[in-house]
Amino acid sequence: MAISLQKLRTDPATKDWFRSIGRQKDQYQGIWIVSPEDKVMGGGDFGYADSPKLLDSLDTALKASGPVQPRKAERRELYPFRGVGVRPDGNVDLALYRCFLHLGKADGPQMRDTLPLNKEEWAALRPPKLVAGAEWVIAEDVARKMVRPFCLNTLGGDMPGPEDAKVARLAAIVEEVEDGRARIRLTGTFEAVKLFKEKHLSFRSTATAAGIAEYDLKEMTLSSFLLVFQGSYQQGAQPETQKGRQFGAVAEWQRKRTPSP
Amino acid sequence: MSLTHFVHRARLFLCGGIFAVAAGEYGPARQVLAQAPAEARKPSPSAAELTELATAIRPSAKANKWQQIPWLMDVNEGRRVAKEEKRLLFLWTVFGEPLDEC
Numbered sequence: 001m002a003i004s005l006q007k008l009r010t011d012p013a014t015k016d017w018f019r020s021i022g023r024q025k026d027q028y029q030g031i032w033i034v035s036p037e038d039k040v041m042g043g044g045d046f047g048y049a050d051s052p053k054l055l056d057s058l059d060t061a062l063k064a065s066g067p068v069q070p071r072k073a074e075r076r077e078l079y080p081f082r083g084v085g086v087r088p089d090g091n092v093d094l095a096l097y098r099c100f101l102h103l104g105k106a107d108g109p110q111m112r113d114t115l116p117l118n119k120e121e122w123a124a125l126r127p128p129k130l131v132a133g134a135e136w137v138i139a140e141d142v143a144r145k146m147v148r149p150f151c152l153n154t155l156g157g158d159m160p161g162p163e164d165a166k167v168a169r170l171a172a173i174v175e176e177v178e179d180g181r182a183r184i185r186l187t188g189t190f191e192a193v194k195l196f197k198e199k200h201l202s203f204r205s206t207a208t209a210a211g212i213a214e215y216d217l218k219e220m221t222l223s224s225f226l227l228v229f230q231g232s233y234q235q236g237a238q239p240e241t242q243k244g245r246q247f248g249a250v251a252e253w254q255r256k257r258t259p260s261p
Numbered sequence: 262m263s264l265t266h267f268v269h270r271a272r273l274f275l276c277g278g279i280f281a282v283a284a285g286e287y288g289p290a291r292q293v294l295a296q297a298p299a300e301a302r303k304p305s306p307s308a309a310e311l312t313e314l315a316t317a318i319r320p321s322a323k324a325n326k327w328q329q330i331p332w333l334m335d336v337n338e339g340r341r342v343a344k345e346e347k348r349l350l351f352l353w354t355v356f357g358e359p360l361d362e363c
Binding site: 002030031034038061062068076079104110112212230 | 305306308311312314315317318319320324328329330331332333334335336337339340343344346347348349350351352353354355356357358359360361
């Protein structure tokens, strides 16, 4: 089971059960291995590099509980619209990824997230004219939402939102119209600042963005969208004075799912 | 001081003054140009370069294998299945959405 801690703690159907689990193994979040009789057999608040400890904990719990046969489980898409397709109501979910960078390579864990855009916001990314050289500036309220991947963690409870965007400029140009497709170039400049009472959590991110998108002239719809951010992340009291760390982020979407490897 | 010298010195002074003013006026502009955002000076990355960078930022297919697990997102359903199949329950919970945030 994979469940949000907030939901687990507040849902009347689960909060009492979770409280009894927490009493047996007191940790804020992480993994609990629980018997069918609600006895905690293992677990821990494992970090990014703790997979050996997690496997040890699983082995110990399995040894104590006795042998089990592997489950017959089939893969299913838990978020079928994440980064793919248009929802029946016309809304779209951009898939987000972010990580620290060092010399153009990921430096630490790569994180995932989703940015929902409503029908009107999604329409702002469509070219107003389908001719090469047509330029437009993406509506600022849409550009401001793009700062969501500007923090590597849910510091203080929330990812950056439009209200945290201090600079959000995203412009586009139709680079070429050929074979029923318009190729679009995107460029942008962004800054997000979020200040918390707990000053060590405050952060500032600045980034430039470059992207490509394709518009299908026959279907009259975007067929792909890729926006790549590169910038600097500062965290701590008065974050603008803190040492910056390079980060990268991706916002992407495609009309049809490509087969999984 | 002769009038010639005075005019000469006055010219020098004026020229120097104008130079100083010009330096003050245009110096920072040069500095601003020199500090123009990197993106203004760099050519746009090619589609291949963008794809390569995006690949470095996204988790690899190997790192995404946990997504192939058919996670249950309902505690009571999980408890029911655990009892029915006499299995241990693996509960993963975090502040946020474990399958879709961080």
